[in-house]
Amino acid sequence: MAERRRIVPYFLLGPGTIWLLLFFVVPLFYMGYLSLESGVVGSLSFSWNWGNYSDALSLYDTQFARSFLYSGLATLICLLVAYPLAYTIAFRAGRWRNALLFAVVAPFFTTYLIRTLAWETILSDQSPAVDALRFVGLVPENGHVLATGGAVIAGLVYNFLPFMILPIYASLEQIDERLVEAAKDLYASSRAAFLRVTLPLSAPGIVAGTLLTFIPATGDYVNAQFLGSAGNQMIGNVIQSLYKTQLDYPAAAALSFVLMALIMVVVLVYIRFAGSEALMGEENL
């Protein structure tokens, strides 16, 4: 009986583990194999062609840099915008809490592509929103918003904002408000109580939110395609065009690998500084 109990978890895990190994882990090895091939489609052959990697880095270094710049800025803006909203929902919303949470997840209920296309409408030259920006002088008289880096970043911010708000809200909501009251009883100003009690306690949410925003934003190509111009292409655009239209599989595979490696480095460095509890927090339970 005890023997049988010991194998139960492996049976339960079996199907999912096999699926993830076969269709997530193994394909990564296949992509690695493809990235070291040389030749053109039809006559690809494996040849330890590391040149694909050096070519990838030297040909597309601007797109790599731009991807990290755009997604880094978008993540920062998301954080600055998300925190006040998460704070309001957690501590001040009262009976409006559920309505506000609904507003946060509402964008998820419309298709990603369609809401990005809606931003194309909003930011187009004839739109009232852009007229308003021109009126207050944020955009020059004949200036555009669409097809600029700013529009791409704005799209990234919009599309990934809920991923920032929800984890921060979740961590703020768990804070015992008596701790904040205690700080104030001990003569901390509101500001000091926030900086030394609330903010540190919400750090796991901030870490989780920044990762959930930064990682998908770096690989995104939909926003750059619809809201940017040819000069705003991110690395995702390059990878998808190499795979789908130019059929240069080895180069595309090498680029994907470099992208994954770079993101992993950034994430690991970040976690080193911020602590890993946020990512693997459930482990302790």
Added chain:
Amino acid sequence: MRRGRSGGAPRGAWRWLREHAVNIVAALVVVYMLIPIAVILVFSFNDPAGKYNFTWVGFTLSHWGNAFGIPELNSALLTSLKLALLATVVSTAIGTLMAIALVRHRFHGRRAANLLIVVPMATPEIVMGASLLSFFIILGTPGLGFQTLLIAHVMFCISFVVVVVRSRLIGFDRNLEEAAQDLGATPLETFRLVTLPLIMPGVFGGALLAFALSIDDFVISNFNSGTTVTFPLYVYGAAQRGIPVEVNVIAMILFGVTVLAMGATVWQQRRAEKMSEVRPDQEAMPPVAIGAAEAA
């Protein structure tokens, strides 16, 4: 008092602004979140002059009347629904079993299993799409199409199902299962009659998330679809040559349905919470008190 001394409204207004700054920012963010949805809704009533539905021309209900009047759009929508339904069923079943194993059992390789579930969620979609495409290209089989889409969708849904179901299992009262077994239920009966009904809201929540992820997926699908067209892929193709207004109509219908489904889950969850509150509260009634009550 201070306001009186420094004389007046500007100072008061400034103070009001400072006190409510956080709420004002929050209100602005909410408006920002909802603007594109409003735009999609408004432009579903537009009567555009040419192929492009970007500028407001005039109000019409004709596209709502013709919501299902474009055959390619219909078949794309049908493919998406079929795909999402299948991917949801498979990933929810697989993911629920994994969640149970992770919460209930201590075993070798638990950390590795956790890692295998976390990593796909932390991988950019484009890398998953590209690696799966590489895999299918080199294998040469199965040919790209509905089957490869299904494989991909189940793959990226599993982790999310596990996370949702696991969070529900962690707050689960195991005494109920022991009680069932004390009363002679077999492990399988216990699972079917006690465990499953109690974790059902979590399973349902995980399924809903899987469905939403699948029906909305563009990036991974774009890599692995072959010639099969899902709803997001149809929108992507149409974007090059002008999107019909009916797409906005369908988007709003999907929005409405999802909101209703969300409402239903929340309602079901509340009901489940109420049901589990029916049991006598052990903390409120310590054994001594129960004994005393019986004695009386």
